[in-house]
Amino acid sequence: MKSTKKRVAGLPAQRTAQKTLGDIDKVLPGSRNSGDRICWRFQHVDNDGPWGIDKLPPQEMGFLLDKLAGVETQTIRELFFNGEEPGKHYDMHRLPNREALGRLAEMKLNDMTRISRLRFGGRQRLYGFLVDNVFHVVWWDREHEVWPSQKKNT
Template sequence: MAKKTAKINQNPTPSKTVKFSENPEQILDSHISWHFNLMDQAPESPWTSLPKHLNRYADKLHAYEKQTIAEIFHEKQQYNHAVPVGRLVPRAQARLNTLKIKVDALYRLRFGGKPRLWGILKGNIFQILWFDPQHQVCPSEKKHT
């Protein structure tokens, strides 16, 4: 019986690459940057109002830029944090599907009483997705109810 051997015409190339090669500790010490490339501005989106409020909240964006990722998303800090997509209201989850955005969680930044800024955090880059002036993407559960 003849022995079969595999013939290789070329060396295989790796199919996966590292997206962020920075040390996670360095990311925590870096300052946040904004990207507007994912901002949902479609008329059917319930959270498209950031452009008309930008002047009002520019100071808040600027203040966040002075903080590091670790300062903004400190684990004991309750206002800015990741929220699993499954906790978002069904309308927000459906909108993510429409936009073909597949993530496990979105990050939210508090902009005062009700307003929230929602996005995806990649390294120190916050990709803005929605401005939620009425805190409707993931309303807080009321205590003692």
């Protein structure tokens, strides 16, 4: 009987009880310790509202993807609990933008108690919900509208 197992050409084989895998450390460097590093989910992106990512121009999408890739090497502690940028958490009940609150209610996410954000430039912010090391992306706020600063020029 012929084996139905597939191998990726050029990858060293590693046998398991069920299938043949490549050497993960060679194929995906850093993957063994990714449990404490930030990673992304896009299931809850709000593309029906003003801060969706589906209509971004290619150049801006490239900028966003470069920023996401740039922080994937960092741990949650480095991003959010350092007392500095780029990450912050906000209590949902203090969200000042009524349209944003309405969007969350429409998406049935208004029971969340905290929303997180990553600052990727002067005004650009990525908002979502952080669960362990997974950032569930909701909005790309290029104009700092979701949670406007009280400071000038931010």
